[in-house]
Each structure stands twice: as structure tokens, then as C-alpha cells.
Amino acid sequence: MKLPLIYYGHSLLRKKAQPVVEITKEIKKLIQDMLETMQGLDGLGIAAPQVGKSLAIFITAAPVEDGKGGFTQASPRVFINPKLSNPTEQGWEHSEACKSIPKLSGDVTRPVQITVTAQDINGKEFTEVFTGWPARVIMHENDHLNGVLFIDRIPQDQRKKMENALRKIKKQYNP
């Protein structure tokens, strides 16, 4: 079942998400619904706060380099109670957008590589190193769990130019 998204201006997008204590049937259903929502929106990732649930869960489906200069779509990955560590000092800048902030994008610099420890949908803990786009999507989604949005990470001049559009989104999507 596709879930409605919440948008910029909604206070839940600025809240720190709560840890998942137990992966219940309801949590599994939520994850399935988040997956369908993400795929329906053609997104690279989705975090639980974006569907109005303040829980430490996100899903990614980041493109992966195919080794021939192109990209292939990765199968979705579920991260429950994720902890990020060991970001590389080396960063790279790329344009980012967010389904909760329609039609806007801005340049975000993020570490090239990050280590993630999280639980999968069966509660099994894993630790894995991610590089490039998968790492970027993970960091974007993990930001959502901390109430942080990509617009907090873009250059000041870009943010300034966005203020009007942001005000409009706030009004239009939060009646």
C-alpha cells in the first residue's frame, strides 16, 4: 500500500526518529509500504519520517556503477536502527533532491565512503562499507532520521535563492 508523504514544513521532518525496539508485523508492513511508496515515486530512497512515522528506518535503491561507465539499479536495501561511522575525509559534490521538498535541488558535498551498522528486516545486524552513490543515498536518508534535510547542507547562496519556493511548499503542502 502506498503511503502519503509529508512535506517540508511538517514538524515531523525536523524530529529525531525513535529506535525500533522490535521488528513486529506492523514494522514489516510499514517497510513493505515504504518500499511501494518509494518505487511509486521513482525514488532512490525513503525514510520512515517521510511517511509520517518517526522511526529509525530507511530504504535505499541507489544506482550502482556497472563497471562499464554506466549504472544499474540496485535491489532495495532496508536499514533499521542504522549507525554511520568512518566517513572518508574526501568528499564529492553532487546535486540532490528530496521527494519531501518537491521540485528543488541543490549541491551537497558528502564523504565518498561511509560504514553502516544496521539491522535488516529480520533483525540481523550487519556492518558494510558503502561508496559513491549508495553512500550518498544512505547519508541523505540517515539525515532524515536526525531531522536534517539536504537544504541544510547546500551552499548559502543556493539556499537563499530557494527561500521563496520553500515558503510556498510550506504553505501549499501543510494546510
Ligand SMILES: [Zn+2]
Ligand atoms: Zn529526502
